[in-house]
Amino acid sequence: MTAPRLETNPWLRRYHAADAGAVTLVCFPHAGGSAGYFHPFSTALAPSVGVVAVQYPGRQDRFAEPCVEDLGELADAIHQQLRTMVGPLAFFGHSMGASLAFEVARRRELAGEKAPSMLFVSGRRAPDTRRAVTEPVHSLDDAGLLARIKRLGGSHSQLLEDPELVELVLPAVRGDYRAVERYHCPPGTVLHSPLTVLTGSEDPLTTAEEADAWRRHTTSTCTVHTFPGGHFFLEPESRAVLATVSRTLAGLTV
Numbered sequence: 044m045t046a047p048r049l050e051t052n053p054w055l056r057r058y059h060a061a062d063a064g065a066v067t068l069v070c071f072p073h074a075g076g077s078a079g080y081f082h083p084f085s086t087a088l089a090p091s092v093g094v095v096a097v098q099y100p101g102r103q104d105r106f107a108e109p110c111v112e113d114l115g116e117l118a119d120a121i122h123q124q125l126r127t128m129v130g131p132l133a134f135f136g137h138s139m140g141a142s143l144a145f146e147v148a149r150r151r152e153l154a155g156e157k158a159p160s161m162l163f164v165s166g167r168r169a170p171d172t173r174r175a176v177t178e179p180v181h182s183l184d185d186a187g188l189l190a191r192i193k194r195l196g197g198s199h200s201q202l203l204e205d206p207e208l209v210e211l212v213l214p215a216v217r218g219d220y221r222a223v224e225r226y227h228c229p230p231g232t233v234l235h236s237p238l239t240v241l242t243g244s245e246d247p248l249t250t251a252e253e254a255d256a257w258r259r260h261t262t263s264t265c266t267v268h269t270f271p272g273g274h275f276f277l278e279p280e281s282r283a284v285l286a287t288v289s290r291t292l293a294g295l296t297v
Contacts, residue, residue, distance in 0.1 A: 053105060054098060054124040058085040061093030066131045066160065066292055070096045071121075071140030071147075073166070074223055075192070075216035077102050084135070087285045092292055095128075097121055097140075101215040110218030114139075114226040118146035126156070133161040133292060134236075137277060138248070139223040141167035145260070148234055158236045160295050162261075163288060165241040166274055168253030169260060170228030181220035185213060192216065195248075195274045237263040239291050241284060243276035244269050266291075 056078040061067070068088065070081040078096035085094035099117065101110035111117040125132070125147065136144030141164035148159050168174075180191055189209065238261045242254040251269065258265040268287055270280040277284055 052124070054121065056096045056098055057093065058082055058096075059089035059094070062090045064130065065091055065093050066133055066295065067093040067095055067128060068133045068135055068288070068292065069125065069144075069159075070094060071134065071136035071144045072097065072099070073138035073140055074219035075102075075212060076137075076140070079103070080137075081135075083281060084285065084288075088289060088292075092289070099215075099219070101218060102212065106211065110215055110222075112218045112221045112225075114143060114146065114222040117222060118143055118150060122147050122150040122154075125151075131295075132157075132159050133163070133295070134159045135163040135165065135288065136167070137165040138167050138274065139219055141165055142170060142223060142226055142228075145170060145228075145234070148236055149232060152234060158234065160236070161239060161291060162234065162236045163239045163241060163291075164257060165277065165284075166243065166246060166249060168249045169256035170232065171230070171259065172253045172256050179220070179224045181217050181224055185209075188213065188217060188220075232260060234261050235263060236261060238265040239287070240265065240267040241277075241287070242267065242269050243272040243274060245271075245273045246276065248274055 068084070070084060072078065072080050078098040081094060081096040085096070088094055098105060099111065100108035111120065121143070134144040134148055136142070144162060145164065148162055152158050180188065183191065238257050240254050240257045242249050242251070255267055270276045270283060272279055
Protein backbone atom coordinates (compact mmCIF):
# COMPACT_ATOMS: atom_id res chain seq x y z
CA MET A 44 0.00 0.00 0.00
CA THR A 45 1.22 3.48 -0.88
CA ALA A 46 1.11 6.02 1.95
CA PRO A 47 -1.11 9.06 1.35
CA ARG A 48 0.77 12.20 0.35
CA LEU A 49 0.22 15.93 0.22
CA GLU A 50 1.23 16.60 -3.40
CA THR A 51 0.90 15.01 -6.82
CA ASN A 52 4.41 15.35 -8.26
CA PRO A 53 5.29 11.81 -9.45
CA TRP A 54 8.93 12.27 -8.42
CA LEU A 55 8.59 13.86 -4.99
CA ARG A 56 6.45 12.67 -2.08
CA ARG A 57 5.62 14.83 0.93
CA TYR A 58 3.58 12.99 3.57
CA HIS A 59 3.30 15.62 6.33
CA ALA A 60 3.18 19.40 6.51
CA ALA A 61 6.15 21.28 7.93
CA ASP A 62 6.63 24.51 9.80
CA ALA A 63 7.26 27.66 7.80
CA GLY A 64 10.97 28.02 7.13
CA ALA A 65 11.77 24.43 8.15
CA VAL A 66 14.63 22.67 6.40
CA THR A 67 13.47 20.14 3.81
CA LEU A 68 15.16 16.74 4.03
CA VAL A 69 15.13 15.10 0.60
CA CYS A 70 15.39 11.32 0.97
CA PHE A 71 16.77 8.98 -1.71
CA PRO A 72 15.84 5.26 -1.39
CA HIS A 73 18.04 2.20 -1.82
CA ALA A 74 18.12 -0.04 -4.91
CA GLY A 75 14.64 -1.47 -5.43
CA GLY A 76 13.27 0.85 -2.78
CA SER A 77 10.44 3.34 -2.97
CA ALA A 78 9.57 6.71 -1.46
CA GLY A 79 7.35 5.08 1.16
CA TYR A 80 10.44 3.65 2.86
CA PHE A 81 10.94 7.12 4.35
CA HIS A 82 7.38 7.62 5.58
CA PRO A 83 8.57 6.85 9.16
CA PHE A 84 11.17 9.63 8.80
CA SER A 85 8.43 12.06 7.84
CA THR A 86 6.22 10.96 10.73
CA ALA A 87 9.02 11.33 13.26
CA LEU A 88 10.56 14.60 12.04
CA ALA A 89 7.48 16.65 11.12
CA PRO A 90 6.70 19.47 11.53
CA SER A 91 10.15 20.82 12.46
CA VAL A 92 11.65 19.14 9.39
CA GLY A 93 9.86 18.73 6.07
CA VAL A 94 10.62 15.32 4.60
CA VAL A 95 10.34 14.84 0.84
CA ALA A 96 11.02 11.34 -0.48
CA VAL A 97 12.03 10.65 -4.08
CA GLN A 98 10.03 8.09 -6.06
CA TYR A 99 12.09 6.57 -8.87
CA PRO A 100 10.33 5.38 -12.04
CA GLY A 101 9.49 1.69 -12.43
CA ARG A 102 7.88 0.95 -9.04
CA GLN A 103 4.58 1.26 -7.20
CA ASP A 104 2.42 3.92 -8.87
CA ARG A 105 5.22 4.51 -11.43
CA PHE A 106 5.34 0.84 -12.36
CA ALA A 107 4.35 1.50 -15.98
CA GLU A 108 7.36 3.77 -16.52
CA PRO A 109 10.73 2.27 -17.49
CA CYS A 110 13.43 2.24 -14.84
CA VAL A 111 16.29 4.67 -15.34
CA GLU A 112 19.31 2.37 -15.49
CA ASP A 113 21.96 5.08 -15.58
CA LEU A 114 22.66 6.80 -12.26
CA GLY A 115 23.82 9.99 -13.96
CA GLU A 116 20.59 10.26 -15.95
CA LEU A 117 18.57 9.62 -12.81
CA ALA A 118 20.53 12.31 -10.96
CA ASP A 119 19.91 14.76 -13.83
CA ALA A 120 16.16 14.15 -13.68
CA ILE A 121 15.94 14.52 -9.90
CA HIS A 122 18.09 17.64 -9.98
CA GLN A 123 15.60 19.24 -12.36
CA GLN A 124 12.69 18.35 -10.08
CA LEU A 125 14.38 19.87 -7.04
CA ARG A 126 15.09 23.16 -8.78
CA THR A 127 11.49 24.21 -8.14
CA MET A 128 11.86 23.82 -4.38
CA VAL A 129 12.50 26.86 -2.21
CA GLY A 130 14.09 27.16 1.21
CA PRO A 131 16.97 25.27 2.81
CA LEU A 132 17.56 21.68 1.70
CA ALA A 133 19.39 18.71 3.21
CA PHE A 134 19.80 15.31 1.53
CA PHE A 135 19.60 11.80 3.00
CA GLY A 136 20.44 8.78 0.85
CA HIS A 137 20.71 5.13 1.79
CA SER A 138 22.83 2.64 -0.18
CA MET A 139 22.33 3.45 -3.89
CA GLY A 140 20.46 6.52 -2.67
CA ALA A 141 23.64 7.83 -1.03
CA SER A 142 25.48 7.82 -4.36
CA LEU A 143 22.48 9.42 -6.01
CA ALA A 144 22.18 12.14 -3.35
CA PHE A 145 25.89 12.85 -3.79
CA GLU A 146 25.47 13.23 -7.55
CA VAL A 147 22.42 15.48 -7.26
CA ALA A 148 24.32 17.66 -4.78
CA ARG A 149 27.22 17.81 -7.25
CA ARG A 150 24.86 18.95 -10.00
CA ARG A 151 23.52 21.72 -7.79
CA GLU A 152 27.03 23.01 -7.19
CA LEU A 153 27.95 22.79 -10.89
CA ALA A 154 24.80 24.77 -11.72
CA GLY A 155 25.70 27.48 -9.23
CA GLU A 156 22.79 26.60 -6.96
CA LYS A 157 22.93 26.54 -3.19
CA ALA A 158 24.52 23.34 -1.90
CA PRO A 159 22.57 21.15 0.54
CA SER A 160 23.13 22.34 4.09
CA MET A 161 23.88 18.72 5.04
CA LEU A 162 24.38 15.52 3.07
CA PHE A 163 23.59 12.34 5.00
CA VAL A 164 25.13 9.30 3.29
CA SER A 165 24.03 5.97 4.74
CA GLY A 166 25.00 2.37 4.07
CA ARG A 167 27.34 3.19 1.21
CA ARG A 168 31.08 3.28 0.78
CA ALA A 169 32.75 6.45 -0.48
CA PRO A 170 32.41 7.08 -4.23
CA ASP A 171 36.11 6.71 -5.01
CA THR A 172 36.49 3.31 -3.30
CA ARG A 173 36.57 0.23 -5.51
CA ARG A 174 36.06 -3.47 -4.90
CA ALA A 175 36.96 -6.39 -7.14
CA VAL A 176 33.68 -7.85 -8.42
CA THR A 177 33.59 -11.30 -9.99
CA GLU A 178 30.00 -11.00 -11.20
CA PRO A 179 27.82 -7.87 -11.03
CA VAL A 180 24.64 -8.38 -9.03
CA HIS A 181 22.52 -7.06 -11.90
CA SER A 182 23.82 -9.91 -14.10
CA LEU A 183 22.66 -12.67 -11.75
CA ASP A 184 19.67 -14.77 -12.69
CA ASP A 185 16.42 -14.17 -10.81
CA ALA A 186 17.20 -16.76 -8.15
CA GLY A 187 20.65 -15.33 -7.55
CA LEU A 188 19.36 -11.77 -7.37
CA LEU A 189 16.67 -12.77 -4.88
CA ALA A 190 19.19 -14.63 -2.74
CA ARG A 191 21.43 -11.55 -2.68
CA ILE A 192 18.59 -9.27 -1.57
CA LYS A 193 17.49 -11.65 1.16
CA ARG A 194 21.03 -11.93 2.54
CA LEU A 195 21.14 -8.17 3.03
CA GLY A 196 17.95 -8.34 5.13
CA GLY A 197 15.63 -5.44 5.72
CA SER A 198 11.86 -5.44 5.96
CA HIS A 199 11.45 -5.46 2.18
CA SER A 200 13.18 -8.85 1.89
CA GLN A 201 10.31 -10.50 3.75
CA LEU A 202 7.95 -9.48 0.95
CA LEU A 203 9.93 -11.50 -1.57
CA GLU A 204 8.35 -14.76 -0.45
CA ASP A 205 5.34 -13.83 -2.61
CA PRO A 206 5.98 -14.96 -6.24
CA GLU A 207 3.54 -12.43 -7.69
CA LEU A 208 5.20 -9.58 -5.82
CA VAL A 209 8.63 -10.78 -6.89
CA GLU A 210 7.54 -10.59 -10.52
CA LEU A 211 6.52 -6.98 -9.99
CA VAL A 212 9.53 -5.70 -8.08
CA LEU A 213 12.44 -7.64 -9.57
CA PRO A 214 12.80 -5.50 -12.73
CA ALA A 215 13.19 -2.35 -10.62
CA VAL A 216 15.72 -4.05 -8.34
CA ARG A 217 17.76 -5.27 -11.30
CA GLY A 218 17.57 -1.90 -13.04
CA ASP A 219 18.73 -0.05 -9.93
CA TYR A 220 21.63 -2.45 -9.40
CA ARG A 221 22.63 -1.97 -13.02
CA ALA A 222 22.64 1.79 -12.50
CA VAL A 223 24.69 1.78 -9.32
CA GLU A 224 27.15 -0.91 -10.42
CA ARG A 225 27.97 1.01 -13.59
CA TYR A 226 28.37 4.29 -11.73
CA HIS A 227 31.84 5.82 -11.58
CA CYS A 228 32.50 8.96 -9.61
CA PRO A 229 34.61 11.51 -11.50
CA PRO A 230 38.12 11.51 -9.98
CA GLY A 231 38.75 14.19 -7.38
CA THR A 232 35.07 15.06 -6.92
CA VAL A 233 34.67 17.21 -3.81
CA LEU A 234 31.55 18.95 -2.53
CA HIS A 235 31.20 21.99 -0.28
CA SER A 236 28.35 20.47 1.75
CA PRO A 237 29.20 18.98 5.14
CA LEU A 238 28.76 15.21 5.31
CA THR A 239 27.23 12.97 7.95
CA VAL A 240 28.07 9.33 7.30
CA LEU A 241 25.91 6.57 8.82
CA THR A 242 27.09 2.98 8.66
CA GLY A 243 26.28 -0.41 10.14
CA SER A 244 28.95 -2.18 12.16
CA GLU A 245 28.23 -5.47 10.35
CA ASP A 246 27.41 -4.14 6.90
CA PRO A 247 29.03 -6.45 4.31
CA LEU A 248 28.88 -3.69 1.69
CA THR A 249 30.70 -0.98 3.65
CA THR A 250 33.74 -1.36 5.90
CA ALA A 251 34.68 1.21 8.52
CA GLU A 252 37.53 2.38 6.29
CA GLU A 253 35.25 2.72 3.26
CA ALA A 254 32.77 4.76 5.29
CA ASP A 255 35.51 7.03 6.64
CA ALA A 256 36.78 7.61 3.08
CA TRP A 257 33.83 9.96 2.49
CA ARG A 258 36.02 12.59 4.16
CA ARG A 259 37.89 12.94 0.90
CA HIS A 260 34.75 14.21 -0.83
CA THR A 261 34.04 17.43 1.05
CA THR A 262 35.82 20.67 1.78
CA SER A 263 33.65 20.95 4.90
CA THR A 264 33.22 18.75 7.95
CA CYS A 265 32.58 15.00 7.86
CA THR A 266 31.23 13.07 10.84
CA VAL A 267 30.89 9.28 10.89
CA HIS A 268 28.28 7.51 13.04
CA THR A 269 28.41 3.72 13.39
CA PHE A 270 25.29 1.81 14.44
CA PRO A 271 24.87 -1.85 15.38
CA GLY A 272 23.61 -3.98 12.52
CA GLY A 273 24.01 -4.85 8.88
CA HIS A 274 23.18 -3.09 5.64
CA PHE A 275 19.65 -2.14 6.74
CA PHE A 276 20.61 -0.96 10.23
CA LEU A 277 18.18 1.94 9.66
CA GLU A 278 15.28 -0.30 10.67
CA PRO A 279 16.33 -1.82 14.02
CA GLU A 280 18.23 1.36 14.91
CA SER A 281 15.55 3.76 13.66
CA ARG A 282 15.23 5.63 16.96
CA ALA A 283 18.97 6.28 17.21
CA VAL A 284 19.26 7.16 13.52
CA LEU A 285 16.39 9.63 13.68
CA ALA A 286 17.85 11.19 16.82
CA THR A 287 21.13 11.67 14.98
CA VAL A 288 19.40 13.21 11.98
CA SER A 289 17.25 15.50 14.12
CA ARG A 290 20.16 16.62 16.26
CA THR A 291 22.35 17.28 13.23
CA LEU A 292 19.69 19.30 11.40
CA ALA A 293 18.87 21.31 14.53
CA GLY A 294 22.50 22.36 14.74
CA LEU A 295 22.68 23.72 11.19
CA THR A 296 22.90 27.35 10.24
CA VAL A 297 20.84 27.58 7.05
